[in-house]
Amino acid sequence: MKPTFDVVIIGAGVVGSALARHLTRFACSVAVVEKESDVGMAASARNSGVIHAGINYKPGTLRARFCMEGRRLLTQLCEELNVPYSICGKLVVAMCEEEVSELERLKAQGEANGVPDLRIISGVEAAKLQPGIEAIAALHVPTSGIVSPYALTLAMAEDSAVNGANFYLATEAVGIEHQHNCYAIHTKSDTVRGRWIINCAGIHSGRLAQSIDSEAPDLYPCVGEYLLLDKQVGEKLSMSIYPAPQADGAGLGVHITPTMDGNVLLGPSNEYVSDPETRCCTGSTANRLLEEAKTLWSDLPPQVVIGAYAGVRSKQTSPEVGGFGDFLFRRTPNHPQLIHLIGIESPGLTAAPAIARHIVDEIIRNEEPFKPKTAEEISLRRWPLRFDELPEKEKERLVREIPDHGDIVCRCEGVTKHEILQALNNPLGVRTLAGIKYRSRAMMGRCNGGYCLPRIVDILQQEYGWEPTAFQLRGPTSPMFVGRLLEEDHG
Numbered sequence: 001m002k003p004t005f006d007v008v009i010i011g012a013g014v015v016g017s018a019l020a021r022h023l024t025r026f027a028c029s030v031a032v033v034e035k036e037s038d039v040g041m042a043a044s045a046r047n048s049g050v051i052h053a054g055i056n057y058k059p060g061t062l063r064a065r066f067c068m069e070g071r072r073l074l075t076q077l078c079e080e081l082n083v084p085y086s087i088c089g090k091l092v093v094a095m096c097e098e099e100v101s102e103l104e105r106l107k108a109q110g111e112a113n114g115v116p117d118l119r120i121i122s123g124v125e126a127a128k129l130q131p132g133i134e135a136i137a138a139l140h141v142p143t144s145g146i147v148s149p150y151a152l153t154l155a156m157a158e159d160s161a162v163n164g165a166n167f168y169l170a171t172e173a174v175g176i177e178h179q180h181n182c183y184a185i186h187t188k189s190d191t192v193r194g195r196w197i198i199n200c201a202g203i204h205s206g207r208l209a210q211s212i213d214s215e216a217p218d219l220y221p222c223v224g225e226y227l228l229l230d231k232q233v234g235e236k237l238s239m240s241i242y243p244a245p246q247a248d249g250a251g252l253g254v255h256i257t258p259t260m261d262g263n264v265l266l267g268p269s270n271e272y273v274s275d276p277e278t279r280c281c282t283g284s285t286a287n288r289l290l291e292e293a294k295t296l297w298s299d300l301p302p303q304v305v306i307g308a309y310a311g312v313r314s315k316q317t318s319p320e321v322g323g324f325g326d327f328l329f330r331r332t333p334n335h336p337q338l339i340h341l342i343g344i345e346s347p348g349l350t351a352a353p354a355i356a357r358h359i360v361d362e363i364i365r366n367e368e369p370f371k372p373k374t375a376e377e378i379s380l381r382r383w384p385l386r387f388d389e390l391p392e393k394e395k396e397r398l399v400r401e402i403p404d405h406g407d408i409v410c411r412c413e414g415v416t417k418h419e420i421l422q423a424l425n426n427p428l429g430v431r432t433l434a435g436i437k438y439r440s441r442a443m444m445g446r447c448n449g450g451y452c453l454p455r456i457v458d459i460l461q462q463e464y465g466w467e468p469t470a471f472q473l474r475g476p477t478s479p480m481f482v483g484r485l486l487e488e489d490h491g
Helices: 014-023 062-081 097-113 123-129 149-162 202-210 283-296 348-367 392-401 417-424 433-440 452-464
Strands: 004-010 030-033 090-094 119-122 137-141 145-147 166-168 173-178 183-187 191-199 220-229 240-243 255-258 264-267 305-315 328-332 335-342 408-410
Touching: 004 014, 004 183, 014 030, 014 149, 014 348, 030 149, 030 191, 062 097, 062 145, 062 149, 062 348, 090 097, 090 123, 097 119, 097 137, 119 123, 123 137, 145 149, 149 166, 149 433, 173 202, 173 335, 183 335, 191 202, 202 305, 202 335, 220 283, 240 283, 255 283, 264 283, 283 305, 328 348, 335 348, 408 417, 408 452, 417 433, 417 452, 433 452
Parallel strands: 004 030, 004 191, 030 166, 090 240, 191 335
Antiparallel strands: 090 137, 119 137, 173 183, 183 191, 220 264, 220 305, 240 255, 255 264, 328 335
16 A cells, blocks of 8 residues: 655646656655656646746736746756756737737737746847847747757756655546545556645646545647647748737747757647647648748748647636636635646746745645755756767767767657666656656657657567567557567577
């Protein structure tokens, strides 16, 4: 039987991983329950990766507060964990006179939130900042940035694991029950108990809240599709490009965003759906994303799409209402040690570190002051540097010390055999091909694994003796192989 933990977190997305990491800085037992076979595999990895400056949120709301606090904490966290990020700025462009008033509204709103250095500039000046823009005016937001969302989530989770957090992956929570002196999280396979429960299960947080709180609100899944563009486009894009927002939109519009890996993202679309597990991408949406992106940036080259993905946002506003609801931190008198984080959509990535500090420091530790750990009791696990990005002399030194660095497995991304093995030997015990992909970037290039996937399969068979049935893309429900077509003749 599992022990009763001091704190159990439901959901290992960016907010859940931030909570786990902050909690492991104190003398308390922590468990994380996650339905996927790895952390951050839902909305936390399927977004634009933008560090928001704070212009889009109504002053006085939780979204505004935690965006502003989170942006500062996020960059500090990235420095500490070695997660790549860049404060590259963004332009919100007006294509007609009517949209200029929207720029003025965003500027005033951002200044009320404390966003510095906002300027409305001419279309000519915008084109100088980012060639190819054809607008009549733009709002320049120099403090906006980008971060690798999956690297951030993985880095926080793995740092949590080496500092004592217990991760129960591939463990789907189906309900919460109050027992004598704790709460029981019932899963499809087991029960995990904790004295404090933090429900941050994304689109499923509303359903889980309703299992013990009948007045918890509904959530509405809204899917956003993205296109991933080749790095040749990234060489031409220096900052994010956003359209002026539309009234009652479910998102911020189709935008063009550089990534820390050199690619470019187009998206997202916004479509309310009935299935919260929707991950489908469609040709019609891809065509629409490309057309809308070209109106923002005429320099967008043709035939540069190398991939597509979709993420599901958890919205509190119905399709009939549209727009955005505020973050909801729900805690009732009947269940004071049960905290539901509901409707954490944009700017959830930016806000995650601040949300974690608030929940842990201002709520939990205010009532139960867990003792801070000493510096000697904390181990810092930093996100590994990519071999391909190191100086040549450093590469030469590493190859001499670790010969597997001399074996390039993924040509598109310059990933070495050592990086493949390092990704597999992660603190969370994840043994999926997607786990290797997100930790090493193998299979993320323009060939989408056409060259490196067979080599990775050979390495895992040779180094670890994996049988064909051991290979899984994302977990037990996505096997890569069912057996061998032809057995080798060893006679």
